[in-house]
Amino acid sequence: MKQRPYWQRLRDSRFLLLLLLPTFIYFAIFEYGPMFGIVVAFKDYNTFAGVWASEWVGLKYFKIFLFDNPDFLPLLRNTVLIGVYSLLWGFPAPIVLALLLNELRNMAFKRLVQTVSYLPHFISNVIIVSMVLIFLSPDGGIVNRFLGLFGVEPIYFMSLPEMFRTIYISSGIWQGIGWGTIIYLAALTTIDPNLYEAAELDGASRWRKTIHISLPGIVPITIIMLILNIGGLLGTGFEKVFLLYNPLVYDTADIFSTYTYRVGLLQGRFSYATAIGVFNGVVGFLLIVGANWLAKRTRETSLW
Structure with missing residues (x-):
């Protein structure tokens, strides 16, 4: 059958x-438009002179950040x-919960668990961090109160560098x-029910049906979500880290985005901060392209 012309x-x-137009306009104005600012990374930006009148310095600030900055490796x-x-612990968590919910037969309880579990997603990071700080407070926090039942002295969790990553990741999983x-439950609904019936007739247990039917059925969406998560590996959210950390835990908590905030906005080194952002974006792009290529080669499932 002959394909119709493109214009048709x-x-x-x-x-x-x-219907797509509002989304296109949004991305054009707020996502692609600001990319013009990348040019600042290659200039010695002067606020009064403006972007175009500022002196070109090429890769000067990339060199300073990558090779001359002792903070780069930390x-x-x-x-x-x-x-x-976050990827190792946070990525499998919703998959496991979706598989467990898929096995529930009590629909009222299933809806209750779903509602309770996804409510934290709608709470702002400010509220989430405030709750975490209250729970972990050495002065009456619920965690320290529980530990006190076993004779443990109050622990200043937020001042311990070795505890920061655990707190950040566990609160992120909860959130x-x-x-x-929701994504994986939607994928599970697309699996043919006849497969479960056939497996049941063959005497397969719930565990066997989960391993041999449910899991393979959600592999495509799992791979796509994994690719997207790998692409954001270096894009750890600024807001939550900024709200959680303090100078006592900089050794384990300071990341590219928080460092960019300090040197860019607080110190006024705009070109240097932009160079860091460009580096972060390029690495993230390479990661998502690499992950997509690997997924396409191994599982024939990819974003493009």
Whole structure:
């Protein structure tokens, strides 16, 4: 069958394209428009002179950040470790919860668990961090009160560098597990029920059906979500880290985004901060392209 001309297909899809228009405008103004500011990374930016009148310095600030900055390796280590630990512990959590919920037969209880689990997603990071600080407070916090029942002295969790990553990642799992579960539950509904019936006739247990039917059925969406998460490995959120950390835990908590905030906005080194942001963006782009290529080669499932 001969394919219709492109302009004809475009005309037939005009209403769908019209629906897409607000999203396109949003991304054009707020996502792609600001990318013009990347040029600041290659200039010795002067606020009074403006972007174009500022002197070109090429890769000067990239060199300073990558090779002449003693903070680069600690920042890279902290950013990568927080990203990798979040991926290792946070990525499987909604998958496990979705598989467990899929096995529930009590629909009322299932809806209750879903509602309770995804409610934290709608709470702002400011509230989440405030709750974490209250729970972990050495002066009457619920965690220290519980530990006190066993004779443990109050622990100043937020002043211990070795505890920061655990606090950040565990609170992130609590905040995002329910919302992520929605995606995998939706994927589970696309699996043919006849497969479960056939497995049941063959005497397969619930565990066997989960391993051999449910898990393979959500592999495509799992791979896509994994690719997206890998792409954001160095893009650990600024807001939550900024609200949680303090100078006592900089050794394990300071990451690229918080460092960029301090040198860019607080110290006024705009070109240097922009160079850090560009470096972070380029590495994230390479990670997502690499992960997509690997997924396409191994599982024939990818974003493009």
